[in-house]
Each structure stands twice: as C-alpha cells, then as structure tokens.
Amino acid sequence: MKLDPTVCVLGEDVGHYGGSYKVTKGLAEMFGDLRVLDTPIAENSFTGMGVGAAMKGLRPVVEGMNMGFLLLAYNQISNNCGMLHYTSGGQFKVPLVIRGPGGVGRQLGAEHSQRLESYFQSIPGLQMVACSTPYNAKGLMKAAIRSENPVVLFEHVLLYNLKEKIPNEEYVLCLEEAEMVRPGEHVTILTYSRMRYHVLQAEKTLVNKGYDPEIIDIRSLKPFDLHTIGNSIKKTHRVLIVEECMRTGGIGASLRSAIIDNFWDYLDAPIMCLSSQDVPTPYAGTLEDATVAQPAQIVAAVEQICQ
C-alpha cells in the first residue's frame, strides 16, 4: 500500500477493528478510512464494488471475513471477476485480490469451516493460490496484488499464529509455482495450506520408518504447476494428494485428472487422494477430527502406495 496508492482494502471490520484475524491491523491509522474501507455486511455488493473500482484503475483487496461468507458474493466473483475481462473483449481488467481465512478451524461449526477452493475452481478467468507459511503468505500476497488477473488468496484460520523469520525487504513469489518443501525419492506428496502441517507431522513418522517422501506444497490451486509436479512424479512414480477440501469435486479430483492426462506413463501405482469427508463439518471435536485427513492416515496411505 505504501508503494502504490491505488492499492486499497475493503471488507468488514478491516479498518478500525484491524481485521477479524488482525491481518489489516494498523492500516486504517496509516492510510485512512477510504483506503482501508470498513464496509457494511453486504458481500455480494462490496465485492462487486471492488470489481467496478478495479475496472476504473484501482487495485482493491477484498476481504471475506471468513471465506465462507464469500458464497454470498458468488454472483460477482463468477460473473464479474472471472468473466468480465472476456465479455468486454479485453477492454477492462479486474486486478482484484479476494482473500480471507477459511478451512476447518477448532470447532467453529459447519458454516465457518468451509473450503471454497473447490467451489471457485471452475470459474474461468480466476487464479487461486493458497498460502501456508508466513514467508509464502507475504510473497504470494504481493504477487496477487501485482497481478493483472483476479486472484483468490486462501488463508487458513489455524495458520495465523505461525511465527517465522522472514526478510524485511521486498520479495514477490510466483503465483503459478509450487513449493518444494522436502525433496525425496519414494513418493510425491502433494498438499496445500494447513494439510502441509499434517503432512510434515506424518513425515516424522515416515522417516523413522525408513521412507523418503518428497513433499510439495502446490500453492497454486489454479492453475497447477505441472512442471514441478511432473518432475517429481517422473522421479518417484507414486502420488499421494492430501487436501482439506471435500472429496467430491475437490482440488484433488482435478489434480488427479491432470496428472493422469499428463503423466500416466510415469505412474507405478494408482494416485491416492486423502480429502475431507463429504459431510458438513461437525461441531463436536472428535467428529471434526474425523472429517479431515490426519497424520496417521497419511502414514498409512504412504505405506500402502509404497508396497
């Protein structure tokens, strides 16, 4: 926001409150109430406002207080964010960033635990990225703001407390690239967002058992970085996808398709995909844990694939 005065933020409680997860803390004091706009509760309309402002030269960052609330903005996200550059014959661009916390938290209940990446992935004209560490959060956010395309940046409710030493200076990560977390030889594990940490937990067990997993945080949910993913598959010949969205129509489903289309000859085993169960996320802790993929399941899956 310091570098480019056309960058502005809009959303519920982003200004005086500093953001429901404090992502925009202090910005309103620094940049004023118009650049950090506290909106009324009207997701569809203020997202559309972001589109209109982007068409007229601003670079708005729209926050969904919880990603789930953006279901109310689906009309604007699909029709206007995604399609407007096309239907206008390329005359107007929509350099909008839509971001917010999503994913399964700690007993937040079904409606506050949604994973919208699967719902948005079909929208043509939209890019989607998911950050998972403080380092890639900063880099991806900067990249998203600079992009001329509308970008949906998925943050996760449970990852805001992560602490990491990151460079003070400017750095911009590539929106379309995946991140190599741990090189390995036996199996390619593709994951993103919070599931990265379940995978890392499973990794400890797996390494003790003598496995050497290659862990890739795909980061770019749409489009997929088939170069990084492909190179990995060509090396390990086995793929496990670990994701938090639902099994049906999820990111994993699309990723599996893309891998089969492009790398079928390199596979020595069927692709496995651990997703959340197709249930509304329950409130009860035990049931909630059973909804998402847990480290023990990841270990078991790797053992099965590597037989």
Place this chain on the structure above:
Amino acid sequence: MAAASFTAAKFLAPVAARSGGDRAPPLPAIGAASARPRRGAQQTRLRTALAVSSDVLAGNKAAQAAAGEPVVTREEALEVYEDMVLGRVFEDMCAQMYYRGKMFGFVHLYNGQEAVSTGFIKLLNQADCVVSTYRDHVHALSKGVPARSVMAELFGKATGCCRGQGGSMHMFSAPHNLLGGFAFIGEGIPVATGAAFAAKYRHEVLKQSSPDGLDVTLAFFGDGTCNNGQFFECLNMAQLWKLPIVFVVENNLWAIGMSHLRATSDPEIYKKGPAFGMPGVHVDGMDVLKVREVAKEAIERARRGEGPTLVECETYRFRGHSLADPDELRKPDEKSHYAARDPITALKKYIIEYNLATESELKSIEKKIDDIVEEAVEFADASPHPPRSQLLENVFADPKGFGIGPDGKYRCEDPKFTQGTAQV
C-alpha cells in the same frame, strides 16, 4: 408535454392505464414538497419524499414556462432528437436482423424508453461512467459507442465493441466509459457503485481533481431489480460514503411477464431513496425534456460531492421483454396509452411548436440516422467472424494465469497456445 415542467415530479394518475394490478393503491400526485394524505390504511405509512426536481423546477422553470420559452436551445433539442431517433431506428433494425438470422440469443430492445437514455446520458462527459443491464444497446449508442461497433457485436463479429465475445447483453467500451452490459439483473449496480467509489478515491486519495467536480456514474436498471438485494445494499453504501452516482430506475412496469404491481409490496420505487437518506425523485420517463431537467440536477449533485440520487423514470417498452417474448400479458389499452406518449413524437411536436427547427430539418436528421444504421449493418455483414485463435485470448489479462506446463514453460509462451484448449 406540458410547459409547466414542475409536473415532472407527478405520477401518472389513472391506475386503469396499467394492467395487471387490480388491487394497487391509488397513487397520489406529488406537489412541490409534501404528499397529500391518502385515504385508509395507507395514511399511517405516508412519508414526505424529497422531490428534488420539483424544488428546482418550481423555482427556475416556472418563470420560463410562464413566458412560453422552450426549456432547451435549438442545438440541445436537435442533439436530443437525433439521439432518440438513432436509438429507435437501431433497435428496429435489430428486430429485422434477428428475424433474418443475423443475430442470436436473447436480444432485449429499448423501443419506447429512449427518453431515459437520451435524457440522462447526453448530459455526461466522456469521463463519466454508464452501467447498464441486458437492455443496453441504446445506452451504448447514447454514450457514443459507434452504431457499427454495436451492430457488429450483435452479429458476433470480430469487429464488435467486445470482439464478438460479449453479445447483446454485454456491451462494454473503455474509451466511452461504458462499464457493461450485464445479464443478471442487479449485478451491475455494485459495479457502478465501485466506479463511483473510484471517482471519489481519485479525488480524495490520488488527489486527481477535475475543475468540473467528481466523475459521475449512472446505473440504469429496471423495476424488477428494485426488489433485489444488491439494489438496497448499494443504495446504503452509496449514501453512506456519498458516492457520485445516480441510480436510474427505468420502471416500465413489467419484468418479462411479472407486473411490477404484483411483485412489489410498495410499488413507489422513488420512495425507497429517502429510506436510505438520499432524495428520491419520480419523473415522466416518456418526456425527454423532463427527464433531462431531473438528470441535470441529480448529476450536478453527484459532481459536487453531495452524494447519490434515486430517480424513478416511469417509462414503457413498446416491444416484448426480448425478441423471444410473445408479449401476451400486457393489455392493449395499456400499450396504446403509452404509444400515444411516444417520446420521439412528443419531442418532434415540441420542436415544431417552439420553432426550434423545421419539419424538413428533422426529416434530414431521420435520413442521416437511417444511413448510419444501414451502414452499420453493411459493416457488420462484411466483418469477419472471430477466428478460432481468439478463443483463449482474453480469458486472463495476464495469460500467465494459464499456468506452467509440464515442460517448465508458461503455456502462453507457446505461440500456438491460443489455438489449443484452455486446460490447466
């Protein structure tokens, strides 16, 4: 067209002229500032609606009107006449071309409503924005998009204003600040609100000021949209932040086959403005000069930074909702009532009456428009269809969005990419 133009803020009185709403309450005539009390249960709900136009007009124009002076100059009258005739002839040509199989899909024609488009848009600068709905051909023309670009777009040709990718319901023009053309009702209103927000932002944050004032945005939409959430959400936000926008309701009484009176608990749309703190004005949308007077005031308010206005224009579409609509529900007496108030005929009469131009001058304008529209059709006919390679070109403003392929290169780096598929 009455010379006493403060009647601009009056309702058309006889309810009988509207079909489909047998139990609609009797509508009052709005005088200078307050509404007369009505009988029965309605009385407790009565509130004074701010009638901006009547205050302005009662002051300025009553004097002029009394003296028998026209409210526009000759140049203005001819500009307005030409624009309305262009709108009418163009839409008639669209109907012809549709039935000849030159244009397809859903085509929504504007016949009868020309006074609203012309009355408002001819007052705008190039930097002001217009946001419309699927009934957008004439808004595009009034804003200055060449007839040939609109016709070519309708024919689906590569020379259309949107390269043939938008079609009838998605007219856009960056040079003319026409921000769409939207197929879902209501979804353009937030976009218009955003354009107005950007105008205020440019002034206050970027310190880019124009001597005229803020750039104004006009949002056009219909009576059906006024029952939609986005309408109300944007009235709230626009007034909250005093955005330079005018909400123009083209109330033609019908949303396809749904009468406004059957769909709306309180059909007086202009009253919804004061509920949000902004002036709500009702104007005879079949009278271009009345519309223009109200538009002038509303646009200038916005430019001065005083915020939004809700203008309800009572108008009528002479044709069906779209070219696919058999238009069987509207009663003949309603149609003939409004046909008798054809805005173009009325303006012609006014121009002749006030000696602003001669019959033959008007005829030559009509001939000029006929030529323009004919030429537009010839241009569209002769234009090429979009090539296959155009399919993927505008999906992303930055084609890196198609991602990195297995070979490590961005898909868009392959020059043959756009002829392929959009798989990611």
